[in-house]
Amino acid sequence: MRLNISNTFNEELPSDSNTDNSRRQVFEAAHSYVIPRIPSKPQLIHTSEEMAYNLGITANDIYNQEFLDIFSGSKIHPKTKPYAMAYAGHQFGNWAGQLGDGRAINLFEVEHNTKRWALQLKGAGETPYSRQGDGLAVLRSSIREYLCSEAMHHLGVPTTRVLSVVLSGDDVLRDMLYDGNADYEKGAIVCRVAPSFIRFGNFELFAARKDHKNLKLLTDYTIRYFYPELGKPSKGTYIKFFQEVANKTLDMIIHWQRVGFVHGVMNTDNMSILGLTIDYGPYGWLEGFDFGWTPNTTDRQNKRYRYGNQPNIGLWNLLQLANALYPLVDDPEPFETILKNYQKDFEIKSLNMMRSKLGLLVEEENDMKLMADLEDCLLLSETDMTIFFRLLSNYKKGKPENGLDMIKEAFYKIDDIKDELLLEQWKGWFLAYDQRLQREALTDHQRQANMDLVNPKYVLRNYMAQLAIDNADKGNYKLIDELFELLKKPYDDQPNYQKWFAKRPEWARHKVGCSMLSCSS
Secondary structure, eight states: OOOOOOOOOHHHSOOOOOOOOOOOOOOOOSEEEEOOOSSOOOOEEEOOOOHHHHTTTTHHHHHHHHHHHHHSSSSSOOOOOOEEEOOOETTTTTEEOOOOOEEEEEEEEEEEOOOOEEEEEEOOOOOOOTTTTTBBBHHHHHHHHHHHHOEEEEEOOOOEEEEEEEEEEEEEETTTTSSSSEEEEEEEEHHHHHHEOOOOHHHHHHTTTHHHHHHHHHHHHHHHHHHHHGOSSSSHHHHHHHHHHHHHHHHHHHHHHTTTTTTTTOGGGGGGGTTTTOSSSSSSSSSSSOOTOOGGGGGTOOHHHHHGGHHHHHHHHHHHHHHHHHHOOOOOOOHHHHHHHHHHHHHHHHHHHHHHHHHHHHHOHHHHHHHHHHHHHHTSSSSHHHHHHHHHTTTTTOOOOGHHHHHGBBBBSGGGOHHHHHHHHHHHHHHHHHHHTTTTTOOOHHHHHHTTTTSOOOOOOHHHHHHHHHHHHHOOHHHHHHHHHTTTTTTTTOOOGGGGGSSGOOOGSTTTTTTTTTTOO
C-alpha cells in the first residue's frame, strides 16, 4: 500500500514535550504524540472504496493485512507519529476548558491528486485528553458515524468522510443512556478522513490561556493550507479568514435544514473550521416535521440544539470564534459586522433554499408568507418531512384539489385528514401554491426534476441505522452494505430500495437508538 504521506499539522505546530500518555492539562502545544492501543482481534467489516480511491489506495490494498494493521491501530505507518489534538470548547453554552481528542488519534496526512487528507482513528485508545473516558468506541456508534458520514457527502452536505470500520475484538463498557445500567458492547474503530479536523475549539484553547503566540501560529497554519487564497497573514487576512469560516458554517447549516438533519451536539469543539459536519454522535433526521426536535437525550430539557435553533447556534459559536481571534486583530468592529451579516444572510439563503424545495425559480415578495403558511400546515399533524417534500414534486399545476391526496402518505395519522381545520388549511395552502406556480415558466416535468435534486428520497433514519447495528451485533453486515449503497444515490428513485422510502415504523417511535440518543451513541 503506497501512500503519499505529507504531514504538516504535527510537524509545523508545537508538540507537547511530555510524551507520557497520562490524562493532564497540556500547555503551549497544539497536540500530543500518542500510540494507538493494539486491538486483540481486529476484523474489517466495511470500507468506502470511493474514499480509498481519493487517498490513492487500490481495491487490492483494502484486503491486504497491511491495510487492516494500519487502520485498526495495530501498526504505525513507517515514518509517521500518531497524535491527539489539543482544543477547548463551550459545551451546551458553558465554557468547558481543555477538551482535546479524547478518543481520536490522528495517524498522518496524505496528499493525492492535489488534495490533502488527514486520517484519524476514532476509538483507538486513550490520550492525554481522555479525561474520565477510555478512548474506545463501540460498534453501534461506529456504524452510525460510518454510514452517516458518507450519506451526508452524497446528499451534498459538507462533511468529514470515513474510510473504514473495524471490529476491535475487545468488549467496551458503556452506560448507553447514562441511567446507571452499564453493559459491555463490541468495540470498534472508525477511520475518519477530512482535509483537516481543526475545530473552533483549537483557537479557543490558546485564546483562553492568552497564548497569543501559538494562536497566531495555528491561525497562520490554517490559512496557509486551507485558505491560501486569502494571502499572507495580516489583520486584514484574519478578518477575511473569519468571514470565510462564517460563510462556510452558514452554508453547512442551510444544508442541514434543507435535508432535515439535526446534529444534536453543536458544541464549539464540534464545529469544523472548514465548515464540515463533524462528530456524529446523537444526530438524527426529522421524522415528523418539528422545529423543536432534538435527538440528544442530554439536551431533552433545554433543547438548545433543536432543529429550529441550529442557525442561531451557528451564530453563537461564531461569536466564540470571533472572541478567540480578536487578539490577532484588536478591533471588534469587523467581527461584529460579519456576525450581523450572518443573520441577514441566513434569512436570504434560507428563503432561497425553501424556494428550491418548492420548485420556485422566480423571487417574489410574498414567498416568505407561503413558506410560513406551509410550516403551519406541516405542524397541524405529524408529517414526515422527507416524504412530504419528495411527494410534493409530483404536483401538477391547475389541480390544487388533488394536493392533499397526493401527499397523504406523509402523514403518520392518516385519519387526521378528516379534521376540518386541517383540511381547510391545507386546501388554502395548495391553492396559494398553485397560484404561485402559475407565475413560473417551468413545466411540471422541469419543476419536478429540479425539486428531486434538492429533496432527497432516502435519508439515514435512526431506525434504519439501528437495524444495521442489530444485525451487525449478530455478525451480519449485509444491511450495512445495503444502506451504504442506497445512500450513495439519495436523490434517485432506486425502485429496488423502495421499501426504505417509508415513514418510521411505529415500533421504532420510542425504541432505544431509533428516536433520541445519548452522547455515547
